[in-house]
Amino acid sequence: MKFSLLDIYTVLLQRNGNLAWWPGETDIEVCVGAILTQNTSWHNVERAISNLKKEDLMSADKILSVSSERLSKLIRPAGYFNQKAGYLKGFCKFLKLYSLPKLSKMEPCEVRDLLLSIKGIGPETADSILLYALDLPIFVIDAYTKRILSRIGIVSNKATYQELQDLFHNKLPTDIELFNDYHAQLVVLAKDFCNKKPKCSECPLRIAGICCFN
DNA sequence: CGCCAGGGCCTCA
DNA sequence: TGAGGCCATGGC
16 A cells, blocks of 8 residues: 555645534534434435434434424434434433433443444444444444445455454544544535545545546 | 435344 | 445435
């Protein structure tokens, strides 16, 4: 590999500055957002979160106290609302056993396995919760990460979630702030340049000589 | 109108 | 274990 993951990060950081990411006022709001944003644009998630907060429902107990029908209706803008209502209920039920403060003091791998055992919490959602709500040093992989790294040529387009995550964990220092901002930088790059139809000619990674896709 | 967006589950081989 | 169908809204 000609360029390291830190080289890439340096270019992105210089462009955007530190992004101090994940819009969410509270830890539970981060978790709810992580579930609602599955395959969904953040703009639609914001409407759903806004509906929940308007009804003063942004807590595990309150989400459990309303009917699934009402919850579905409130999160409707986020899409897949019937599925996601069930996912939210399941996650909140889990929080009755393990509170967020308690989880943040446990071993990251242990918490990850617990989260993955919840229906509707897959690798990306679990890792988003681990990093952005629990402040545990786990790197979040998403479709953007995979697209960017495969276009650069660092991984194949068939790379698995684990392969990508191992790469970041092995090549980067274990640093929560770095993991947090790096993922944010990749999301911004993907939205601004590395979309389905990439704008390679203006891409900062191409200008820096790191990416030669297209 | 079609495509896409910060996935994950179920089924079936 | 991996490929394919399914879930659904809103922006462009």
